[in-house]
Amino acid sequence: IQRTHLSHNMAKEVASYTDVANQIIKLVLSGSAQKRSYERLSNFTDAIGNRVSGSHNLELAIAYMYNAMSQDGLDVHLEPVKVPHWVRGEEGAEMVLPRPKTLAMLGLGSSVGTPPEGIEAEVVVVSSFEDLKSRGANVSGRIVVFNQPFVSYGETVAYRAFGASEAAKLGAVAALIRSVTPVSINSPHTGVQDYQEGVRRIPAACITVEDAQLMARMAARGQRVVVRLNMGAKTLPDADSFNTVAEIRGWQHPEQVVVLSGHLDSWDVGQGAMDDGGGAIISWEALSVIKDLGLRPRRTLRAVLWTAEEQGGVGAQQYYQRHKANISNFDLVMESDLGTFAPVALQFTGSPAAQKVMQEVVQLLAPLNTTRLEPHGEGTDIGPWMQAGVPGASLHVEDDRYFWFHHSEGDTMSVQSPGAMDRCSALWAVVAYVVADLQDMLPR
Amino acid sequence: IQRTHLSHNMAKEVASYTDVANQIIKLVLSGSAQKRSYERLSNFTDAIGNRVSGSHNLELAIAYMYNAMSQDGLDVHLEPVKVPHWVRGEEGAEMVLPRPKTLAMLGLGSSVGTPPEGIEAEVVVVSSFEDLKSRGANVSGRIVVFNQPFVSYGETVAYRAFGASEAAKLGAVAALIRSVTPVSINSPHTGVQDYQEGVRRIPAACITVEDAQLMARMAARGQRVVVRLNMGAKTLPDADSFNTVAEIRGWQHPEQVVVLSGHLDSWDVGQGAMDDGGGAIISWEALSVIKDLGLRPRRTLRAVLWTAEEQGGVGAQQYYQRHKANISNFDLVMESDLGTFAPVALQFTGSPAAQKVMQEVVQLLAPLNTTRLEPHGEGTDIGPWMQAGVPGASLHVEDDRYFWFHHSEGDTMSVQSPGAMDRCSALWAVVAYVVADLQDMLPR
Known part of the structure; x- marks a missing residue:
C-alpha cells in the first residue's frame, strides 16, 4: 500500500484511509486474523491464570508475552518497575x-x-x-x-x-x-x-x-x-516487575509514538481475562494485524502492557516518570481497560482541534458500526499523560455485565467472545494506525 | 361476607367472587398483609438457613413452621415421613x-x-x-x-x-x-x-x-x-421427618380439600429462599389472608409443606400413599416450586370441563394482571395426584433468572422482593379460596 499524495484538507486526508481501514477490518473479522485475539487471550490466561502484582505468576505472564510478541516479529523490550507485593x-x-x-x-x-x-x-x-x-x-x-x-x-x-x-x-x-x-x-x-x-x-x-x-x-x-x-494478609517489600513494550517503528518519525495499552497484571482471583487480559491482547493484536498487512506508519506504534495497574497504576506512573521528558513526541495514548466485549464507541480526551480529527477517524469504523466518539475518556494508566495534555483514547464496550465479574472468580474466558474481541481489535488497529500515519500529530 | 344465592351458571357463579377476590388482593397488596410473606420468608430463612433432607436444620425448620402457623391460628399437624439422609x-x-x-x-x-x-x-x-x-x-x-x-x-x-x-x-x-x-x-x-x-x-x-x-x-x-x-459424601440410614400440614376446615364439606403446597427442605447450600421457601410461605400466607378476612370456604383449605422434595418428592410420595384412598375428595392440588418472583400465569392440568371453570377463576386475578391460564402445570410434589386424575395447578412466575441461583449459594433472600411475593400470595389465596368455595368440586 503506497500513499503518495496527502490532501492538506484534514477530512479528506483521513477519508483517504478508508481502503486501508477496510482491509484491516476484513483481515480481523473474516480473514486470517479472525478469532486470533480470543485465541491469544485464552492461550495466555489458560496457561498462566491470574497474576497479581508481586507474584511469580505475573513474572510468568511477562515472560510469556515477551516471548509471544517477539515470536510474532515485533520489536519487544521490558522496562523495569518496582511494584507492591501484597499477599492474601x-x-x-x-x-x-x-x-x-x-x-x-x-x-x-x-x-x-x-x-x-x-x-x-x-x-x-x-x-x-x-x-x-x-x-x-x-x-x-x-x-x-x-x-x-x-x-x-x-x-x-x-x-x-x-x-x-x-x-x-x-x-x-x-x-x-x-x-x-x-x-x-x-x-x-x-x-x-x-x-x-x-x-x-x-x-x-x-x-x-x-x-x-x-x-x-x-x-x-x-x-x-x-x-x-x-x-x-501482609505486605512484603516491593518486588521487581516490568512494563512489557512491543513496537512497530515509524518510517518517518520513529521518535513520535502512538501508545496502545492494557495491563497485564490482574487480581489474585479469577483469570484476569476481562480485567485486563483483553485490553493487553488487543493492543498486541492491533500491531500484529498492521504488520500482517505489511503496513508501517509514519510514527511508531507502541503496545505497552502495564504492570501493577490494580495497585493504583503503578507501572504506568513509573513509565510516565521515565518518559515524560519526551512528552512532546507522544501523539496519542490509548487504553483498553473497561472490557473487550462488543465495542460501542471510542472515548476521547483532547483539544477541540484534536476532537475534529478524531471525529473523522471514527468514521472509518463504519463497517464496525462504531462511529461514535464520546468525550472524556477514562484510564488509570494513561491518566498521567492526559493530565499533562496528551490526547487520550479509551475503548468503550457493551459493559452492562462488566461489574458482575470484575475482581471476582468470575473473570474468566467464559465472559469473552471471539467475535466481540475481533471487533475490538479491528477498531484498535484502525484508530492507532491512522493516527500514527497522518501527516501531522494530533493538535494539542 | 355472606353469599346466599349462587347461580347455577358456572361463569356467573365464579364472577360472583369478584368482590371477595378484590378484598383478598387489596389486603395483600396494600393492606395489613402487605410485605408479610416476604417478612415471614426472611424471618424463617434468616433464622434457620438451609435445610437438607435428614439434617438437624430441617427438623428445626419443621418445628419453626409448626409453631409459626399454630400461633397464626391455623389448625396444624405433622405427618411422619422417612427421608434419605445424604451428607456432603x-x-x-x-x-x-x-x-x-x-x-x-x-x-x-x-x-x-x-x-x-x-x-x-x-x-x-x-x-x-x-x-x-x-x-x-x-x-x-x-x-x-x-x-x-x-x-x-x-x-x-x-x-x-x-x-x-x-x-x-x-x-x-x-x-x-x-x-x-x-x-x-x-x-x-x-x-x-x-x-x-x-x-x-x-x-x-x-x-x-x-x-x-x-x-x-x-x-x-x-x-x-x-x-x-x-x-x-455418604448416605446414612433414612431419617425421620414430617410433612407439615395447616388447615382451614371447610364449613360444608370438610372432607373435601384444596391443597396448596411448597416444600420446606432445600439443598445444603444457599438459604433455600427461592427453592422453595417462597412456595411454602405463600401457601401458609394464602390461608392467613383468608383467615384474616374472616372467610371460611365450603371445603377445607390445606397447606402442605413437603419434606425431602429435593431427593425426588419423597415426602409427597408418602403423603400420596397415605391419602390416596381418599382421592375422590381431592378437589385441586396446587404447588409453587418454580420461584415466587412476579407471577405471570397459572399453569393448570385438568379435564376440558375443569379448564373452563379455571378460565373463569383466573379472570378474578385481573387486578394482578395475571389472567392467563396455561396448560400442563408441572410439579414434582403434586405429580402423583395429577397422574391419578386430580386437577393440578402450578404458579408460573418471571423465572428468567431462576436457574442462575438454583441449588447454589446464591439462593438467598436477596433474589426475592416483597412486592412480587405479595402478588404471588394474593394469586394463590384467590384461586384456592374460590375453588374451595364453589358449589361443586372441579369436574374430573
Whole structure:
C-alpha cells in the first residue's frame, strides 16, 4: 500500500484511509486474523491464570508475552518497575451469632491481616458513611459491615476504597464491605483499598451482597450479630516487575509514538481475562494485524502492557516518570481497560482541534458500526499523560455485565467472545494506525 | 361476607367472587398483609438457613413452621415421613495438570464419596452423551468432565442426573458435570443424581461452567489435564421427618380439600429462599389472608409443606400413599416450586370441563394482571395426584433468572422482593379460596 499524495484538507486526508481501514477490518473479522485475539487471550490466561502484582505468576505472564510478541516479529523490550507485593494468605470469615454461617469473603489489596487468632466482634451494619458517623460511640470495638446499595462502580467503590479508615476513625476493629456489584451469586469481589495517613490500619475485606443484606436484616430486628474474621494478609517489600513494550517503528518519525495499552497484571482471583487480559491482547493484536498487512506508519506504534495497574497504576506512573521528558513526541495514548466485549464507541480526551480529527477517524469504523466518539475518556494508566495534555483514547464496550465479574472468580474466558474481541481489535488497529500515519500529530 | 344465592351458571357463579377476590388482593397488596410473606420468608430463612433432607436444620425448620402457623391460628399437624439422609462431608477438587488450579465444586446428592486419599486421574472432556460414547475405550480409568452446553434446565439436567452412571459404564472413575445454569460467576450448583441399577457407583459432582470450559479448551489443545477429587459424601440410614400440614376446615364439606403446597427442605447450600421457601410461605400466607378476612370456604383449605422434595418428592410420595384412598375428595392440588418472583400465569392440568371453570377463576386475578391460564402445570410434589386424575395447578412466575441461583449459594433472600411475593400470595389465596368455595368440586 503506497500513499503518495496527502490532501492538506484534514477530512479528506483521513477519508483517504478508508481502503486501508477496510482491509484491516476484513483481515480481523473474516480473514486470517479472525478469532486470533480470543485465541491469544485464552492461550495466555489458560496457561498462566491470574497474576497479581508481586507474584511469580505475573513474572510468568511477562515472560510469556515477551516471548509471544517477539515470536510474532515485533520489536519487544521490558522496562523495569518496582511494584507492591501484597499477599492474601489464608483467610476466612464466619458469622458466629445469631447462628453459625460461613461468609464468602475476599480480603482487600493493601489490607493488614488480623492477629493469628483472628478478630471476633459484634457487628454494626451501616448503609452509608453518613449512617456510620451517626452511630458514633457504638462503633468502637465493633466490626463495621458496610451494606451500601450499588449505585455505580465509580460512586460505590468509595466504600471499598475508604471504608476501613472511616470505620477505624470511630474505633472499629475491622471493616467488611458489601461487594461493589449489581448482581451476585453469593460472589465476593476484591480490589485495592487505601488507608488514610494517621489512621489506625484495620483489616478490610469484601463480603457478598447477600451476606451484607442478611446481617442488615438481622441487625434491624435487634439481633446481636457476631462475626469472626481471620486474614493472613501482609505486605512484603516491593518486588521487581516490568512494563512489557512491543513496537512497530515509524518510517518517518520513529521518535513520535502512538501508545496502545492494557495491563497485564490482574487480581489474585479469577483469570484476569476481562480485567485486563483483553485490553493487553488487543493492543498486541492491533500491531500484529498492521504488520500482517505489511503496513508501517509514519510514527511508531507502541503496545505497552502495564504492570501493577490494580495497585493504583503503578507501572504506568513509573513509565510516565521515565518518559515524560519526551512528552512532546507522544501523539496519542490509548487504553483498553473497561472490557473487550462488543465495542460501542471510542472515548476521547483532547483539544477541540484534536476532537475534529478524531471525529473523522471514527468514521472509518463504519463497517464496525462504531462511529461514535464520546468525550472524556477514562484510564488509570494513561491518566498521567492526559493530565499533562496528551490526547487520550479509551475503548468503550457493551459493559452492562462488566461489574458482575470484575475482581471476582468470575473473570474468566467464559465472559469473552471471539467475535466481540475481533471487533475490538479491528477498531484498535484502525484508530492507532491512522493516527500514527497522518501527516501531522494530533493538535494539542 | 355472606353469599346466599349462587347461580347455577358456572361463569356467573365464579364472577360472583369478584368482590371477595378484590378484598383478598387489596389486603395483600396494600393492606395489613402487605410485605408479610416476604417478612415471614426472611424471618424463617434468616433464622434457620438451609435445610437438607435428614439434617438437624430441617427438623428445626419443621418445628419453626409448626409453631409459626399454630400461633397464626391455623389448625396444624405433622405427618411422619422417612427421608434419605445424604451428607456432603468435606470435599474439594483441583486441577493438577497442566497447572494447579482450585476447582469450585459441589458434590451431587446421593453420590458416593471418594476413598479418603481421593481420586487423581486424567480427564476426558465430553460435550454430550453421544460424544462420551464415541470416546469408548479412552474413558476407562479417567474422570469424565461433561461440558454440555446449557439448553434448558429440563433438557440439560439429564447430565447432572445420569452423567455418573453413563460415564461408569465406560469405566470412568468419577464424573464432573458442568453446572446446569445459563449464567455463572464461577458458581457451582448441586442437585440430586440417580445411579442406574447394576452400574458401578462413582463419585459425581458439579463444577462451574468456567472450569468445564477451561478444561475443554485445554483438552482440545491436546494438553493432558489431570484432576484430583476428594469427596467425603455418604448416605446414612433414612431419617425421620414430617410433612407439615395447616388447615382451614371447610364449613360444608370438610372432607373435601384444596391443597396448596411448597416444600420446606432445600439443598445444603444457599438459604433455600427461592427453592422453595417462597412456595411454602405463600401457601401458609394464602390461608392467613383468608383467615384474616374472616372467610371460611365450603371445603377445607390445606397447606402442605413437603419434606425431602429435593431427593425426588419423597415426602409427597408418602403423603400420596397415605391419602390416596381418599382421592375422590381431592378437589385441586396446587404447588409453587418454580420461584415466587412476579407471577405471570397459572399453569393448570385438568379435564376440558375443569379448564373452563379455571378460565373463569383466573379472570378474578385481573387486578394482578395475571389472567392467563396455561396448560400442563408441572410439579414434582403434586405429580402423583395429577397422574391419578386430580386437577393440578402450578404458579408460573418471571423465572428468567431462576436457574442462575438454583441449588447454589446464591439462593438467598436477596433474589426475592416483597412486592412480587405479595402478588404471588394474593394469586394463590384467590384461586384456592374460590375453588374451595364453589358449589361443586372441579369436574374430573
